[in-house]
Structure formats: C-alpha cells, structure tokens
Amino acid sequence: xxxxxxxxxIIRREIPSDIVYQDDMVTAFRxxxxxxxxxxxxxPNILLPTVNDVKPEHEQVLGxxxxxxxxxxxxxxxxxxxxxxxxxxxxxxxxxxxxIHMHLLGGKVLGPMLSH
Ligand code: 5GP
Numbered sequence: 001x002x003x004x005x006x007x008x009x010i011i012r013r014e015i016p017s018d019i020v021y022q023d024d025m026v027t028a029f030r031x032x033x034x035x036x037x038x039x040x041x042x043x044p045n046i047l048l049p050t051v052n053d054v055k056p057e058h059e060q061v062l063g064x065x066x067x068x069x070x071x072x073x074x075x076x077x078x079x080x081x082x083x084x085x086x087x088x089x090x091x092x093x094x095x096x097x098x099x100i101h102m103h104l105l106g107g108k109v110l111g112p113m114l115s116h
C-alpha cells in the first residue's frame with residue numbers, strides 16, 4: 001500500500017490550496033512555488049506514486065489528465081502561445097512528491113527543456 005502525500009490532503013480539501021479544477025477523476029491546483037506565470041499541477045484522485053506504478057487500468061485517468069491540462073491551458077489563456085507538460089519520475093527525474101502529477105507550465109517562453 002503506497003503512502004499518502006500532502007497531495008491526498010489537497011484532494012480532500014483538508015489543507016488549503018488554490019484548486020482550479022476538480023472532478024471525480026482528477027484535481028488541478030496552482031503550484032506553491034511557481035516556475036512560470038502559469039504553473040498548475042494536475043493529479044489523479046487515486047494514489048499512484050510514480051509513472052512506474054502505472055498499469056493498463058489507469059489509461060483512462062491518465063488520458064483525462066491530459067484532456068484536463070488542455071482545458072485549463074485554454075482557461076488560462078496560454079493554449080495558443082503554447083505550454084509544457086512535465087511528469088517527473090523518481091530521483092533522476094527530480095520527483096519530490098510521490099503522487100503522480102503533471103506540471104502545466106506556461107505564460108512565457110520556457111526556454112530549453114533541460115538546464116544541463
Ligand atoms: P516534482 O518535483 O515532484 O515533480 O514536483 C512537486 C511540485 O509540488 C513542486 O513544484 C512543488 O512546488 C509542489 N508542491 C509541493 N508541496 C506542495 C503543496 O503543499 N502545495 C502545492 N500547491 N504545491 C506543492
């Protein structure tokens with residue numbers, strides 16, 4: 001059984017966060033330390049620690065995360081100029097919170113994908 005993170009508390013609204021979208025499958029909220037003018041995290045409501053834990057039965061929720069990202073990008077007014085979707089996995093990927101999340105970053109030219 002995977003251990004819950006702070007993101008489970010955000011989903012259940014037990015701690016404050018700036019939720020921009022929520023339905024029965026996903027929750028999206030503004031990152032506490034934004035790296036771009038728009039920086040939103042889209043997470044599944046079920047706890048999946050990393051991409052390594054993804055199974056075929058998660059296809060629907062993972063697809064829904066991308067559909068949600070596209071909708072939010074439209075709402076944020078960044079769809080046409082463009083944006084970046086990022087999912088980090090484990091230590092080399094730079095993952096800090098072990099509840100899968102997709103970063104939606106935009107609102108400026110983001111530059112090269114990797115800093116080095
Ligand atoms: P990772 O490095 O795991 O891909 O990204 C984790 C992200 O979660 C970071 O960008 C970090 O700022 C964000 N984050 C961590 N804790 C909280 C929190 O309590 N609230 C919100 N809104 N974002 C958080």
